[in-house]
Amino acid sequence: MVFVGACSYGILSTIVKLAYWDGYAIEVIAVMQALIGFCCLWIFSLFTKTTTNKVLPLQGKSKWLVIVSGGCIGLTSYVYYLSVKYIPASVAIICLMQFTWMSVLLEWCLFKKRPSQQQLGIITIILLATYLASGLQDSTNIHWKGLSLATLSALMYAGYVVLNARLPQTGGTSITRSMYAMLGSVITLSIITFPGLIAAQCWNLQLFRWVILLAFFGTIIPPLLFAGGIPKIGAGKSAVIMTAELPVAIISACVILHEPIASLQWWGVGLLLASIVYMKTR
Template sequence: MKNFKYSFMVLLGGVMYGTMSSFVKLSYASGYHAAEISFSQAFLSAMLLGLTLLLTTGKTSLQRLSAKELVTLMLVGGAIGLTNFLYYQSVSYISASLAIVILMQFTWFSLLLEWLIFRQRPGRPELVTVLFILVGTVMAGNLLQTDTLYFSWQGMVLALASSFTYAVYIVANSRVGKGVRWQSKSTLIMAGSALTIFIINVQPIISDNHFGYTFMLWAIFLAVVGTTIPTALFAAGIPKTGAGTSAILMAVEFPVAVLCAYLVLHEAISPVQIAGIIIMLAAISVMNYYKSSKTKKEN
């Protein structure tokens, strides 16, 4: 039951994160750009999580952390900050549905990173699950209909880069700060995210900002729904479930993003895409059941 709780936390975080591309694309209609959206989202999230930290554990919880833990958690935040910025940039060039298709490559990127860096070779069930996810990706992303696909090399490269940094975030998050309370961990991660985005976009953030009432409404909504809650869920759940399983659970972002793009942006969705979404959800469910059964046998 405990393992299910942490798996559900990762899954819920993925669902919430999956809605973001559609709403970010809507915000572009008001003249906002990826740099200010991603920075304000990360900054407000860090402030909200910091407030939660002070109210629940007090400032001494951060003082107990070593310099190494502080730096590594900030670097983990840099990875998710880059992910959000690159991903938000990509949806200004390609459709939200296609952007999430490319982002989904984090599933095999994360398994590959664990294999190359930590020598943890993925098992047959994980490889089979990834295969089904890739098949579902092709179908749900409508990649077979290349004649109607809105294609941009710049958007594709940005989305692929975001999938790699997302994989780095998942692997690092599963191994860094395991003994750190989720309040401290998520606060430092979002502080590192905001700092990274600001450093690489300092000029447009300062000179081209559109800060005002409407912008703040967008920023607060994106910060709470798309960053604060998912970051807290990931900080608590990923270390307990592991990078491989978390990467598979977080694949739920894809069908959620496609459905959200259909409902919010009115992007077309075909029966083939629906079939692809079902295949992906089935693969995620089977893998989660396999992992839960394996854990019960070991215990």
């Protein structure tokens, strides 16, 4: 379940790229994905109420904190989708995976949790692997605006991970918490992208082909599978299995989008994946 959920996340960048090629604006895609995801999770929450009587409801401050955290993850997705407009999907996912070491440094800066020498060594290897995997050796083919946006999305995601780990985790089922987080995404994205939503000329039935796919693989399936799978195998093993998102994203970009991946980049991907797995197991 955890593996399939991670693979679902892995194909999002490819779907977004296809939607771009079909002429749809990022503002419309991001907001509609979050809205459909929220509606589906709300329906699921109605059916789970009768079977979760032992779980305390999500109330007051905790509910608002979850909504705010959802706004943060919504912004992360929006910036990540923007980056895919300028750079290959395979490069965008490599940049996004930098959140693994950024979160370590953020904990150091915000909470004085100094990383060990071993962690710093792994971060150095991750940066080297990223350089190889992204194809930065041939910088003429890399759009620096897209690279900057993808790196910003990684930093925002790292901030979300660090802060969310310190939020109170009591009250509400996993589905309920996911629903309120998605509500935060809908509100935040609607405010941020409002001018673009008004100006968009791509409101048609074909739009739902893309946003339903994005909502299904990005905001519906992963939370449900993670809620069922992670408690059975634990957070440590889950964190390792969830790195499957990286190779799946690159393979789908290569097979579906026909993005060229050089042999040196594959070596970089392998080194990056091994480094992330080692960091998470430690």
